[in-house]
Amino acid sequence: MKLDKPVTGGPCWTELGTSDLEAAKRFYAELFGWRAQTDPRQEAGGYTVAHLGDAAVAALSPLYQESQPVAWNVSFAVADADAAAEQVTAAGGTVLLGPMDVFDVGRFTVAMDPTGAVFQMWQARAFPGAGVFNAPGSLGWVELLTRGPERAVDFYTTVFGWSVNSSERYTQWGLGGEDFGGMVRMDEKFPPEVPPHWLPYFAAADVDATAAAATEAGGTVLMEPASVPDGPRIAVLRDPQGAVFGVYPAGAEG
Known part of the structure; x- marks a missing residue:
């Protein structure tokens, strides 16, 4: 990800919904050195922000609904969550939740693109999103895995105004000339029960060592x-x- 701060239309945050919050805190602390801070307010529902130093890098939370899968989710920054929700619907997507206020920190929407991939939109108020990108242990790239790439291109370029940089091997998403993510066509190697989804990649000092540490x-x-x-x-x-996530070398973004 060449973006180094949240910008409108770009990825600004990633959240893990997990079946065991305490175990997830331990795993990611060991893997990335995250320091977890759980919001003590009852209405926050156990929402936990992970930090590297003083910078917020990601969130971990319990599952809030029985139908919610254990998964990482990606949020994109928007200037107006209500207008963005209307754009999603007009472009053929579905609004699953919200828009809704989250205390005084922002306004939040969960949506699904026409190919079935779920994503989130965040209108910042007190909280803009991640405080660091691309450093080891922080968000470094986001990737859409979908069975309908052509439809996905139409949708995301319409809703967010992304640029598309395609080659024979890979399609990359960008904003203002800065690529921040990509897209993979899901082929027969993906079991049919695996839905289209957004996959966050975290930067790592050493990919091989991080994979070994995860095991x-x-x-x-x-x-x-x-x-x-x-x-x-x-x-x-x-x-x-x-929950599935990717890692790649810090400094190799884009």
Whole structure:
């Protein structure tokens, strides 16, 4: 991700919904050195912000609904959550939750694109989003995995105004000339029960060492560390509760 701060239309935050909050805190503290701080207010429902130093980098929370999967979710910054929700609907997507206020920190919407991938939108007030990007242990890239890439391009360029940089191997999303994410077509290698989804990638000082550390901490390596042709070395991991995320070298964004 070449973006170094939240900007309108770009990824600004990532949240984990997990079945075991305390276990997730331990796993990610061991893997990335995160310091977890849980909001003590009852109405916050256990929402926990992970920090690197003083900077907020991600959130972890219990599952709030029985139908909610254990998964990482990606949020995109918007200037007006209500207007963005209307744009989602007009472009063929679905608003699943909100828009709704979250205390005094912002306004929040959960939506689904026409291909079935769920994402979130965040209108910042007191909280703009992640305080650091691309440093080891922080958000570094976001990737859409979908079975309908052409429809996805139409949708996201309409809703967020993203640029599209496509090659034979990969499609990248960008804003103002700065690429921040990509898209993968889900083929027969993906089991049919795996839905389209957004996958966050966290920057790592050493991808191979991070994959090994995830295994030692009780996680699983889904895709062994590998060097992408003309690209960085990446790995895809799964935490002990089942949430999937990627890692790639800090400094190799874009």
